[in-house]
Amino acid sequence: xxxxxxxxxxxxxxxxxxxxxxxxxxxxxxxxxxxxxxxxxxxxxxxxxxxxxxxxxxxxxxxxxxxxxxxxxxxxxxxxxxxxxxxxxxxxxxxxxxxxxxxxxxxxxxxxx
Numbered sequence: 001x002x003x004x005x006x007x008x009x010x011x012x013x014x015x016x017x018x019x020x021x022x023x024x025x026x027x028x029x030x031x032x033x034x035x036x037x038x039x040x041x042x043x044x045x046x047x048x049x050x051x052x053x054x055x056x057x058x059x060x061x062x063x064x065x066x067x068x069x070x071x072x073x074x075x076x077x078x079x080x081x082x083x084x085x086x087x088x089x090x091x092x093x094x095x096x097x098x099x100x101x102x103x104x105x106x107x108x109x110x111x112x113x
Contacts, residue, residue, distance in 0.1 A: 048104035
Protein backbone atom coordinates (compact mmCIF):
# COMPACT_ATOMS: atom_id res chain seq x y z
CA UNK A 1 0.00 0.00 0.00
CA UNK A 2 1.55 3.28 -1.05
CA UNK A 3 1.42 6.34 1.23
CA UNK A 4 -1.05 9.15 0.47
CA UNK A 5 0.37 11.74 -1.96
CA UNK A 6 0.70 14.49 0.65
CA UNK A 7 2.88 12.26 2.86
CA UNK A 8 5.21 10.89 0.18
CA UNK A 9 7.82 13.62 0.59
CA UNK A 10 7.86 13.08 4.34
CA UNK A 11 8.28 9.34 3.91
CA UNK A 12 11.17 9.89 1.51
CA UNK A 13 12.81 12.29 3.95
CA UNK A 14 12.61 9.80 6.82
CA UNK A 15 14.11 7.17 4.49
CA UNK A 16 16.90 9.55 3.49
CA UNK A 17 17.64 10.19 7.16
CA UNK A 18 17.92 6.46 7.85
CA UNK A 19 19.94 5.93 4.66
CA UNK A 20 22.30 8.62 5.91
CA UNK A 21 23.43 6.25 8.65
CA UNK A 22 24.78 3.93 5.96
CA UNK A 23 25.65 6.19 3.05
CA UNK A 24 27.01 9.16 4.90
CA UNK A 25 26.19 12.76 5.51
CA UNK A 26 25.06 13.61 1.95
CA UNK A 27 21.56 12.10 2.14
CA UNK A 28 21.02 13.76 5.50
CA UNK A 29 21.91 17.15 4.06
CA UNK A 30 19.63 16.62 1.07
CA UNK A 31 16.75 15.66 3.37
CA UNK A 32 17.46 18.66 5.61
CA UNK A 33 17.32 21.11 2.70
CA UNK A 34 14.11 19.55 1.36
CA UNK A 35 12.52 19.73 4.83
CA UNK A 36 13.39 23.44 5.05
CA UNK A 37 11.88 24.05 1.59
CA UNK A 38 8.68 22.05 2.09
CA UNK A 39 7.82 23.20 5.60
CA UNK A 40 6.63 26.66 4.54
CA UNK A 41 3.74 25.50 2.33
CA UNK A 42 2.72 22.37 4.22
CA UNK A 43 -0.42 21.73 6.20
CA UNK A 44 0.10 22.30 9.93
CA UNK A 45 0.37 18.60 10.82
CA UNK A 46 2.86 18.05 7.97
CA UNK A 47 4.77 21.20 8.92
CA UNK A 48 5.27 19.61 12.35
CA UNK A 49 6.95 16.64 10.63
CA UNK A 50 9.29 18.85 8.65
CA UNK A 51 10.17 20.75 11.83
CA UNK A 52 10.65 17.40 13.59
CA UNK A 53 13.08 16.32 10.85
CA UNK A 54 14.96 19.60 11.02
CA UNK A 55 15.21 19.37 14.81
CA UNK A 56 16.30 15.75 14.56
CA UNK A 57 19.19 16.75 12.32
CA UNK A 58 20.47 19.62 14.48
CA UNK A 59 19.92 17.90 17.84
CA UNK A 60 21.48 14.73 16.45
CA UNK A 61 24.51 16.66 15.24
CA UNK A 62 24.92 18.25 18.67
CA UNK A 63 24.52 14.87 20.40
CA UNK A 64 27.02 13.23 18.05
CA UNK A 65 29.66 15.92 18.63
CA UNK A 66 29.19 15.51 22.38
CA UNK A 67 29.33 11.71 22.01
CA UNK A 68 32.58 11.83 20.03
CA UNK A 69 34.14 14.16 22.60
CA UNK A 70 33.06 11.78 25.37
CA UNK A 71 34.45 8.83 23.42
CA UNK A 72 37.80 10.57 23.11
CA UNK A 73 37.86 11.52 26.78
CA UNK A 74 36.87 8.02 27.88
CA UNK A 75 39.53 6.30 25.79
CA UNK A 76 38.05 4.11 23.07
CA UNK A 77 34.55 3.81 24.51
CA UNK A 78 32.17 3.62 21.54
CA UNK A 79 28.97 3.57 23.60
CA UNK A 80 28.03 7.30 23.32
CA UNK A 81 27.96 7.33 19.47
CA UNK A 82 25.99 4.07 19.48
CA UNK A 83 23.44 5.60 21.84
CA UNK A 84 23.09 8.66 19.59
CA UNK A 85 22.57 6.37 16.59
CA UNK A 86 19.88 4.43 18.48
CA UNK A 87 18.21 7.74 19.45
CA UNK A 88 18.28 8.85 15.81
CA UNK A 89 16.74 5.59 14.52
CA UNK A 90 14.02 5.59 17.19
CA UNK A 91 13.17 9.20 16.44
CA UNK A 92 12.88 8.45 12.71
CA UNK A 93 10.65 5.43 13.39
CA UNK A 94 8.40 7.43 15.72
CA UNK A 95 8.08 10.19 13.10
CA UNK A 96 7.54 7.72 10.24
CA UNK A 97 4.80 5.95 12.18
CA UNK A 98 2.99 9.21 13.01
CA UNK A 99 3.28 10.33 9.39
CA UNK A 100 1.84 7.03 8.18
CA UNK A 101 -1.13 7.60 10.52
CA UNK A 102 -1.44 11.16 9.20
CA UNK A 103 -0.75 12.63 12.62
CA UNK A 104 1.86 15.17 13.72
CA UNK A 105 4.85 13.65 15.49
CA UNK A 106 4.34 13.25 19.22
CA UNK A 107 6.24 15.91 21.18
CA UNK A 108 7.94 17.50 18.13
CA UNK A 109 9.96 19.90 20.27
CA UNK A 110 11.29 17.16 22.56
CA UNK A 111 15.00 16.44 22.63
CA UNK A 112 14.30 12.76 23.30
CA UNK A 113 11.74 11.09 21.03
